[in-house]
Amino acid sequence: MRRSPLARLLLPTALACALTPALATAQPADGALALDNVHIVEAEHNRVSARSCVRVQDARIATIAAAGAPACLEGARAVDLQGRYLVPGLIDMHAHLTLGPLEIKRERGRAVMQALPDDDIAEHNARRLVAFGVTTVRNPGGDLPAAARYKARLAASELVGPEAFNAGPVINNADLPGLSIAAHSAEDMDQVVRAQVEAGADWIKLYTGLSPELLQAGIDAAHRHGRPAVAHLESIAWPDALAMGLDGIVHLMPLSPDLLTPEQRAAWQATARGGTYSFFEWWEHFDPEGPQAERLVAAYREHRPVFDATLVAFHAAFVQDQDNPYKDDARRHAHPRLLDHWNEWFTFAIGWEPEDFERARAVWPKVQRMAARLYATDARMTLGTDMSNPWIAPGISLHRELQLLAEAGVPNAALLLAATRNAAEALGAGQRLGRVAPGFEADLLVLDADPLQDIRHTRDIHAVVLDGEILTTTALNQLKGE
Template identity: 40%
Template sequence: MKFTRTATALGVAVFASNSLAEAVLYHNFSRVDVIEQAIVEDSWMLVEDGIIQSLGEGALPAGFEAEARDMGGRYAMPGLIDAHAHITAGPHRLEVIDGRPTLTIESVDEITRFNALSALAHGVTTVRNPGGDTEANAHYDEHIASGEWTGPTALHAGRVIQPSPFGGSAFAHPDSREAWFAEARRQAEAGMRYFKLYVGLSEEELRTGIEAAHAHGLQAIAHLDQVSWTTALDAGIDGLEHALPTSADLLPEADRAAFEAMRPRGSVYLADWFRRVDFDSPEMQALFAILAERQTALNLTLLVNEMIARADALATVVDETDLATMHPDNWAATEQLMSMGASLWQAEDFEMAREALAKVREFARRLFEAGIPLMIGTDGNGSGPLMAKEMQLHRNAGIPAWDVLALATHRAAETMGLDRVGRIAPGFEADVAFLDADPVASFEALKAASAVIVDGRYYTRDALLAAAREFLD
């Protein structure tokens, strides 16, 4: 176990303006109704015991006994769900050993707490963490539940199942059938929800991992590469991560050998796959059909595709303003990883990769139009304005703004099996982001929540970021 404990005590009481049980009537805000796709002006909402008790507009309810908080005409929407946020991860260390990259991830309390506070400051109230140190994830949940830490609710996968040269406490590679089932059991007993299978596994290992996950009540999710999505679906996979279905057998047969020849040149082959793919081919049409039939959850993380294509100009993807609320160690690791992946690229490779982004967007649009359940995830750590950027990339793919908002809120909750999250409605958890501008008109409004309610407690953005900065000192 690599995570460290800290004696620093920035608890909830330091900057939350109300207790969990306290009744508060929030009023004078415009409610963003992601179900009815409407803006409801002059709204009010009564919150008590962390739950939305009642909701209305116009005149406040008569005879209420609660603190009244005027929200100054701001917009209120359900808290965002980042469905791919490694909130307990960092710092990442990437070294070249015997000519091969070795990635380790150490979980450190101070960085985790920074990530959590920054996530809330950007309106993210729930995260799905698709892999990390199992004990660090359980440690996070314990401290959030006790109120000692402040941050989003998290649903985790434990150690990522991936062969060497990945190592450290965030990765495991079982070497026997018994070891596979033992690892799944350990993760389930630690409270994990998902079992993450990674790119280096063989088809046989993938099938064993899915079987082990299901035997212990875990959902099997995967980031795949040479093993195809179609094969994983046949094996019973529950969810797929990243818009990178980059196996040769999904390409036209005439392109497969040339595509495989690109692999030794670093991450350029990922863009080359999109350059070559024919979405109307029998292979891809069969994939779309089975994804739709089985309603398999997909998490596209389009930011990853952008960063791969712009590895020589990452500041065009994440600029200095964005970095101000992201942990510097995590971003430095991302820069190093992207730079190493593109170290063998030629100038024409960058041009090709950027042109291929149009095919990435087409892929996202086709998946959405086929009725396949999509979630919005960043592949970040929860912190910073990456959710707003990821949502804009989905919008750029041709998905309507209201639908993108739904994918980041109630549809993600439904896909994740969270029946009281993702809506501003009576009986739902009081997870609400207050914004200074209309998020339907522009997702730029999502880059900064002026205030947030999580589990019924109210925080201002300034207080959250001030607390986060304490963990940078």
Template identity: 30%
Template sequence: MNSSRRQFLARTAAGAAVIAGGTTFTTSQAVAGPKHVTALTNVTVIDVATGRRDRNQTVLIGGDRIIGVGRHLPVPRGAVELDFTGKFVIPGLADMHVHSIGDERVSPPLYLANGVTTVREMAGTNPALYDWRDRIENGTLLGPRMVVASNIIDGDPTLWDPNLIQVIVVGDEPSARAAVRRVKAEGADFVKVYSRLSPPSYAAILDEARKTGLTVHGHGPDQLTSQQVSNAGQRSIEHIHSLGLAVSTWEVEVRRMIADITVKPGDYNSWFRQLHPIEWFAANTFSRARAADVFGTLRRNRTRVTPTLTMHSVLDRPDYATLDPALAKYLSADAVFTYDYALETLYKANRPAEEIARQHEMWAWRQRFVRELFAYDVPILAGTDTGTPYSVPGFALHDELELLVGAGATTRQALYAATVEPARFLGLRDDLGSVEPRKVADLVVLDADPLQDIRNTRRIHTVITRGRVISPTARQRLLADVEAAVKEPPTAATIPAGGCC
């Protein structure tokens, strides 16, 4: 059993009571089972793994678990029946790359209101995130299941300006090992690695993480190839920066160009601008044979890729980045200010017209690249990099699903990346990822079929999180409360926006 699953089970002791002792429920036991049963009736259940639609289903929920699923199951006496004729139910969605913003009254409810019942928080830069995670688990805060990264561990010099984010900087093997022990003690669920780590520091992090029982996720460091990262045991590679560089006919030349990158501490913009011509060169020397080799390694090692197209669409086209007027009310003035600042100083500064034009073409290339990832059956995680300018927690996942389909994924593949694959990745395949008995009742009820049109994931009727039903009225209230909360001045526990990548 991996560490995520152990932690999950330890934290859900209360929920486990429903299936105490590993009891297998049959339908009749389920009907005679626990009190407080909720029955969803006449609903179409979507099995994301196969793409099957099972019509006229009854889904019984007892406690935080699904206790029965079947055609016209009898509804137990005393159960609360919710007639979902004409509606579709899918497993709760996961956004596998977020950076929450605001205080606990902002990001957690926004995720849930959007059907996002699990998030992987990609930088434990603020201890409040561990506090949210633990309070959500013990039932004192309403929010999605959170798997929270360590603080970012980067090489020396780091790309991050300490005025934006204080990351952990390691320059050698002992400091790398100490960083892993430190983040373990701080409560991280996994280690987040970053772009400027040196190969010796990186190797020390992987080794120390193995000893301490933490997995390693994050960026592929500049000085390592994607295959080296995958073979070293890193569990996920975020974004398409490093991966895009790995599939050039001229990989030797690409590696030499990368080795020549130099950055001053905190000069993210400079790193980006040195990376752009290398990405451009790699994209224009794309090799199908190299792609087959690299993608084959990722597939065999089950190294997940989180393309974060939502992020790339902004960073490749910062001149087009806008705040959706319908969603502006869910962001504080402070968050909008920070997004504006990040956009101007990190992503738009000092860019000549030619570079801007090339970045636009890079956006088209990244979409083709994602299509190749799906074609080669590389395991994909849906993640948004919420925290990128103008992204709004929860809502952004639906953008990502749409972008994945726009890049060439089928609607089922996009849903799979936000349900089945995250469940497997987190070691929670027995608990999440499908609408089946014994699984946690994390569900989204939709007004229209998402397999027909992925935009239908936005048509949310009801959200169920660990058996708790968020009705349409309750959902509107959650959103209205966020709208009110962002108008108040930030508190000490507010997590500023600012982006990560």
């Protein structure tokens, strides 16, 4: 929970006189705020409530009553929302909050890759996440000292940002300073996991280069130390990893030869190229209605993993050769260092030729179909963006992810639950986050239109309530740097 005097943090001295009145009219009086005349979006029932009054006190939802109820309004700063719509604050389950650019340096005559943390990028990301209604994130891989600095600054009211749940550097078969650490044996794995837990890791992130034996060792070590294990996997088939006890999977890119039939596998491997070409080459052979897809769906139903598809990260790569909204978002909202980095060289489509982009776009309907099938299971489906990777701008990209999944056929109510209640429960915070209900923390989003009717309405943000304090248009624009 953030305890931040938002007016002081948001307003530079030179602007304070001009902007303070606009912000001050929305601040709680006598410790209470009443959001009156608002429809609560009840995604679990696929409906909205009658016009209601939501009283916020001590940064939590105190009561919910009928619009205009004296018990809700008494002694509170009342804000008439004129029939707008209220949802919980959004949760991005795949936001590399502190990550800096992926760089290559020369060290002892050889090239070394690194992705060092950047506190300025973290603050930039945090402000824009809040501006777009993202009040909680999971950072699924990064520098734990940087994550600790972010948490300390948030607690000290030195910045405005979402609450963060963090994994440490991803555990893989090679080191990449700032982003990954190697484990070559079960003993290594236990030591790395123990060190990450002691440094404050909420999750353990396992990566594509691990053998099945080391993946199992990582899952077991995470559980021994009281942490869930999530993985980015390619060569190891997801059903096999889930049977090992893996708690979560990221990215809708299975890319395992064991999820192809023998004929499909032979055809793929005969022409497969390394690197990110697999993002479309594998899908050219996979059948989202075939027996291996059925195996994958069955595994999701049985094991109920936490899952975020991050479609936006891959779609941005698939259309990178064209003018597209992801580039526009990045120009407006990505940190300049990251934007320069993507423009200069680093993207997920390095080396792709025009025909590669055409092939990638041709398989996109298959990706959509598999997403719809997985999100229709009762697995713990959430939303993520892979923020800080190419063309993924903070905040706005989560709304793009919602739209992509809606276009794939996932119902709007299911998407809202994935972005709120499901994610909070997956984070182990379902008793305090992700719902509009008495006793829950007052991280809320006020929308101009009903997102159950059109998921694009999540972008029509009238106000954000962060830790019980309401930010209206002036403050939100300021957070965006506008």
